[in-house]
Amino acid sequence: MDAQVRAVLYRVIRRIPNKNLENLLKKWNCLSTDQLYALDYTRPKWVTVEHVISFCEENRLNLKHITNLEMMYHIENPDQGIWHACQLTEAQDDAVCVELTQFKEQFKAHLHGVIRHISIKMKKHEDEAVWIRIAWGDNFSKPNHLKPTYIVHHLHTSYVFISNLMAKHKIFLCQALVIATKHGSIKDGHLSTRSLTAMRELLLRCYQQVFPSAHSRILQERNALPSHPCIGKEHSDHEEMRYLMSCEAFGHGPTPKLETAVYRLETRYRGNGNNTLSDREEFFRGVVRFSSSSLLDSLRHCVASGMAEGPVTPLLSAITQRGRNYFVITDKGPGVSSQASAQ
Amino acid sequence: MDGQVETVEQGVLGHLMALERRGMGQQDQHESQRLEMLKVRAVALRAQRDQLKHQADAVKILKDKISKDLPLDDADAAGGFIELQKSLLTAWRMQLKDLQRAHHLIGGYDLVECKEGKSVCVSFHTAFEGVYLETYNMELDLTRTVQISRHNIPPSFPLESIAKQILQKDLKGFLQTLSQKLNALAGRRQQVYLLKELVGSVEVMESNQLCNILVLMCTAQGETPKAVLCTLEYGDLTQCLPTRVSIECEDKTLSESPQWKKHQSLLLESPAHTALLTMRRMGSIA
Numbered sequence: 001m002d003a004q005v006r007a008v009l010y011r012v013i014r015r016i017p018n019k020n021l022e023n024l025l026k027k028w029n030c031l032s033t034d035q036l037y038a039l040d041y042t043r044p045k046w047v048t049v050e051h052v053i054s055f056c057e058e059n060r061l062n063l064k065h066i067t068n069l070e071m072m073y074h075i076e077n078p079d080q081g082i083w084h085a086c087q088l089t090e091a092q093d094d095a096v097c098v099e100l101t102q103f104k105e106q107f108k109a110h111l112h113g114v115i116r117h118i119s120i121k122m123k124k125h126e127d128e129a130v131w132i133r134i135a136w137g138d139n140f141s142k143p144n145h146l147k148p149t150y151i152v153h154h155l156h157t158s159y160v161f162i163s164n165l166m167a168k169h170k171i172f173l174c175q176a177l178v179i180a181t182k183h184g185s186i187k188d189g190h191l192s193t194r195s196l197t198a199m200r201e202l203l204l205r206c207y208q209q210v211f212p213s214a215h216s217r218i219l220q221e222r223n224a225l226p227s228h229p230c231i232g233k234e235h236s237d238h239e240e241m242r243y244l245m246s247c248e249a250f251g252h253g254p255t256p257k258l259e260t261a262v263y264r265l266e267t268r269y270r271g272n273g274n275n276t277l278s279d280r281e282e283f284f285r286g287v288v289r290f291s292s293s294s295l296l297d298s299l300r301h302c303v304a305s306g307m308a309e310g311p312v313t314p315l316l317s318a319i320t321q322r323g324r325n326y327f328v329i330t331d332k333g334p335g336v337s338s339q340a341s342a343q
Numbered sequence: 344m345d346g347q348v349e350t351v352e353q354g355v356l357g358h359l360m361a362l363e364r365r366g367m368g369q370q371d372q373h374e375s376q377r378l379e380m381l382k383v384r385a386v387a388l389r390a391q392r393d394q395l396k397h398q399a400d401a402v403k404i405l406k407d408k409i410s411k412d413l414p415l416d417d418a419d420a421a422g423g424f425i426e427l428q429k430s431l432l433t434a435w436r437m438q439l440k441d442l443q444r445a446h447h448l449i450g451g452y453d454l455v456e457c458k459e460g461k462s463v464c465v466s467f468h469t470a471f472e473g474v475y476l477e478t479y480n481m482e483l484d485l486t487r488t489v490q491i492s493r494h495n496i497p498p499s500f501p502l503e504s505i506a507k508q509i510l511q512k513d514l515k516g517f518l519q520t521l522s523q524k525l526n527a528l529a530g531r532r533q534q535v536y537l538l539k540e541l542v543g544s545v546e547v548m549e550s551n552q553l554c555n556i557l558v559l560m561c562t563a564q565g566e567t568p569k570a571v572l573c574t575l576e577y578g579d580l581t582q583c584l585p586t587r588v589s590i591e592c593e594d595k596t597l598s599e600s601p602q603w604k605k606h607q608s609l610l611l612e613s614p615a616h617t618a619l620l621t622m623r624r625m626g627s628i629a
Contacts, residue, residue: 091501091503091504093504095501096501096553096555096580097555099551099556100549100551128551128552154498154499154552155499155551155552156499156501156551156552156553157498157499157552158498159498203498204497204498205495205497205498209480209493209495211464211466211480211481211482211495212455212457212464213453213455213464213466213480311458321492321493
């Protein structure tokens with residue numbers, strides 16, 4: 001194993017916490033049972049790392065095996081680093097017929113055609129997600145495996161989730177994706193989170209949405225708390241309505257665990273107190289940032305308990321409806337809601 | 344009075360106990376009075392209920408007569424002209440409600456108004472082989488042009504292309520196409536599920552979210568069991584049946600045999616799980 005391979009292996013093993021390491025190494029199936037048995041996870045981490053590296057050298061493992069291990073770790077623990085969502089637009093007529101092998105071939109072919117040194121690995125997970133790992137090089141230097149880009153895409157959807165992409169490689173990746181999925185273009189999705197699971201749940205609509213229907217009163221089962229017959233709720237209708245409103249905007253049951261929402265303001269100050277601020281011609285630039293361990297739950301509770309007035313302002317409901325958490329608000333109205341598109 | 348004289352000597356606790364005793368005594372009296380009142384009220388309510396039942400029956404009879412276009416006779420007009428008017432209106436209303444329920448049952452669309460008329464919500468119910476499957480909803484914004492504002496249709500479904508083609512010109516056509524394709528998708532998905540449940544020996548090698556391709560591996564019975572790969576392509580997204588079926592096997596004679604040609608047409612004509620069950624019953628596959 002040469003120095004570069006060893007460096008990559010060192011980095012990979014060091015980043016995996018001990019509790020995942022044992023299972024991962026077993027699943028990897030590149031170390032023999034004796035070697036696995038010999039590893040003692042109660043020793044300090046650097047000792048374990050050294051042992052694993054020496055076993056890998058014994059078994060003459062190469063870069064392919066190591067990148068496989070890294071990919072397996074990321075697939076099982078996707079909620080690391082910062083993920084950004086992109087959206088493919090202008091689907092061509094045969095975009096629906098793209099199948100997996102075709103996608104893989106076209107993607108790889110394009111990237112290999114534009115960059116001489118590049119290492120691409122693709123894996124399809126059982127939940128229909130295609131995971132892609134790219135180590136970028138250029139025409140002169142070999143691929144850098146210490147800073148790989150990870151991409152996740154569900155075929156036939158228009159969303160692509162990207163992590164750790166450098167600006168200079170963005171154009172190549174976008175071109176490859178657009179060609180391989182038979183779309184016209186790709187644009188920024190304005191959604192970034194630390195948790196890929198939350199992002200996927202939000203955009204692929206894996207949470208329970210609530211729609212008004214002729215047969216409403218579906219949320220009655222939530223009142224499971226037995227209440228004393230002597231206690232009467234005065235405003236139970238209003239409470240029901242507020243709860244229904246909050247669920248329509250943010251979903252019912254467990255919501256995707258988004259952490260932040262950022263609103264960049266480029267508006268003029270409209271207050272009536274401070275003269276110096278309201279006279280200015282230039283914009284009052286500010287950034288409003290909502291943070292929470294589970295933002296959608298908090299917002300839903302705000303609306304349901306009456307803290308935020310209903311009907312739910314489109315600025316907040318746009319988080320779930322448009323599937324984004326970065327908005328720029330200008331004087332003419334929020335830049336987000338000018339176009340009510342299907343996604 | 345006696346109690347009051349006693350309590351001064353026995354303190355607060357004694358006072359409280361004396362009050363309690365007094366209260367209990369009075370309560371007995373109250374209890375029996377209340378019981379009488381409730382009994383009387385129950386009798387009155389029962390009489391009212393019987394009267395309302397009688398009236399409802401009369402209206403139902405009237406409504407049946409109207410829906411069957413039978414002539415109304417004097418017995419119906421017994422209660423006076425105003426009464427007759429009222430009964431007629433109620434009867435008409437019940438008939439229209441029945442019509443509406445029938446409309447739902449045959450797959451009509453319910454448009455629910457929301458946001459004070461600015462948007463409507465539509466529900467699409469899907470079913471396959473007599474079993475209700477998922478319900479999909481969609482909210483359409485009607486302010487300037489008809490646009491989809493939100494929905495819970497799976498993202499792999501080509502919703503935008505259908506909307507681009509039909510939505511602006513013909514709302515009913517759009518709803519019809521959508522319902523057809525959603526039903527077909529639910530049907531295809533249900534076939535894969537039933538396949539896995541009922542025919543466990545067949546392995547699903549490839550499928551996708553849109554369920555427009557299905558690759559199955561079956562084990563053909565014979566002297567030596569051989570693996571047969573069946574590829575079902577669903578080119579028409581409005582259908583639950585495949586448009587193309589190809590059978591591949593290492594043993595060329597097997598895939599060319601008339602038995603397997605028949606199986607190929609069976610897979611083209613009937614749902615996947617039914618076809619495979621038949622093939623298993625005939626002994627061709629494990």
